[in-house]
Amino acid sequence: MFQPSPWRADFPAIAALQRQHQTYLDNAATTQKPQALLDALAHYYQHGAANVHRAQHLPGALATQAFEASREKVAQWLNAASPSQVIFTHGATSALNLLAYGLQGQFQAGDEIAVSALEHHANLLPWQQLALRAGLKLVVLPLTAAGLIDLEAARQLIGPRTRLLAVSQLSNVLGAWQPLEALLALAKAHGALTVVDGAQGVVHGRHDVQRLGCDFYVFSSHKLYGPDGVGVLYGRSEALGKLAHWQFGGEMVHVADYHSASFHPAPLGFEAGTPPVAGVIGLGATLDYLASLDQAAVIAHEQALHGLLLRGLHDREGVRLLGEPKLALASFVVEGVHNADLAHLLTEQGIAVRAGHHCAMPLLKGLGLAGAIRVSLGLYNDSDDLQRFFEALDKALEMLR
Ligand SMILES: Cc1ncc(COP(=O)(O)O)c(C=O)c1O
Structure with a gap:
């Protein structure tokens, strides 16, 4: 059954990619951008770029206004108590590196940090390196066969020595x-900080x-249909108060002398140097666009497409799914076929999917794999995209077997 995306035309790159015979199914890596974002970036650059929070002139005031409006939009999007x-x-x-440096003073040698076995390198290596620097113990929470963090094991492993949980x-x-919910409750019961x-x-x-009740929440704009080069670190006010400043320079300083300085609190105290002004304004425009969509319709569309993806993969002999994906993506391997060979043949047929370890080497190693193919969906994908993927997959498997 044809599953159209009502939002496809809002993303000009999708049509451009199609003209180049490319089917984009690598949305977990990064997403294409809505026209609303392109317009906001063009407007900013065409009407006068300026640095924020420092210039008294009109372009500076306008840029600062738009920049801070984006902060409010992010706060609203996440339902944070305050921008x-x-x-x-x-x-x-x-954002995660900022936390791993900024929180270092909160720990003592022997304290424990808990992460899970499925973490992306971005949420593993900053904590691993902090543990190595500060003599902490990194505890890795194992997974169930379905690919969920094992709560039974977590109950054994999270305890009074746990000072931070990052998942x-x-x-x-x-x-x-x-x-x-259960993991954060467990960590909080032991007074640990929580990072999502x-x-x-x-x-x-x-x-x-x-x-959600977490202390910190991080995300990248570029995966949320926004510009790259921009990320968000949300923190509860009390938790932000525990962060030490870690990057020093312009704008984050309150008073500076040759031999001492005092710094602003969050957020400005943690935004040293010129921030990605256009990107932040663009993220605000992207959130305006996303907020204008019928959220229930977007979720229903994503789920319908995901169902088609899972059924198609299940129907193919020798295809083995990793875990039990519930939405947005599916990673798989094919018996007797190397994922790099398969990825090569898919690429040759204009199918943009991701192959390899997906920046989660320890997870793949734990699954006994060197790599896997991942198909990930965006709100602009439709069932024709999946049909093209499956045709290319069948052709590739025929060649490889
Ligand atoms: C789960 C997860 N965490 C963190 C990241 C890192 O994001 P970025 O590379 O935008 O900083 C990614 C990127 O793929 C991710 O999938």
Whole structure:
């Protein structure tokens, strides 16, 4: 059954890619951009770029106004209690590194940090390196066969020594919502700080950070149909108060002398240097666009397409899914076929999917795999895209077997 996307025409790159015979199914890596974002970027650059928070002139005032309006839009999108809880970074990775440096003073040698076995390198390596720097223990929470963080095991492993829990909301490889409510409750019962990597989760549906109850939540704009080079670190005010400044320079300083300085609190104190002004304004425009869509219709469309994807994969002999993906993506391997060979043949047929370890090497290794193919969906994909993918897959498998 044809499953059209009512939003496809809002994303000019999709038609452009189609003219180049490309079917884009790598949305978990990054997304195409809506016209509303392109218009906002063109408007900003065509009407006068300016730095924010420092110039008294009109372009500076307008840029600052638009920049701070975006902060409010992000706060609204996440239902943060205040825009001052939103720090702009350069991406989820830089937000997580900011946390791993900024929180270092909160830990003592022997303290434990818990992550899960499915984390993207961005939510593993900053904590691993912090543990190595500060003599902490990194505890890795194992997974169930369905690819969920194992709550039974977590109950054994999270305890009074746990000072921080950092977990993904939605795995970029396994595509399942993690049992965050129970995990966060467990960590909080022991007084640990909680960090949620929302890089994949934020794209699907609306999420309420207050209801989630995490201390910190991070995401990258480019995966949410926004510009690249921009990320968000949300923090509860009390948790933000625990962060030490970690990058120093313009704008974050209150008073500076040759031998000492004092710094602004969050958010400005954590936005040293010139921020990605156009990108932040563009993220605001993207959120305006997304907020104008019927959220229930978007979710229903994504689920219908995901169902088609799963059925198609199940129907093909030798295809093995990783975990039990519930939405947005599916990773798979094919018996007797190397994922790099398959990816090569898919690429040759204009199918843009991702192959390899998906920046989660320990997870793939734990599954006994060197790599897998991942198909990930965006709101502009339709069933014709999947049909082209399956035709290309069948052709490739015929050649490889
Ligand atoms: C779950 C997850 N966390 C973090 C990241 C890092 O995002 P970025 O590279 O935009 O910083 C990604 C990117 O793929 C991801 O999928």
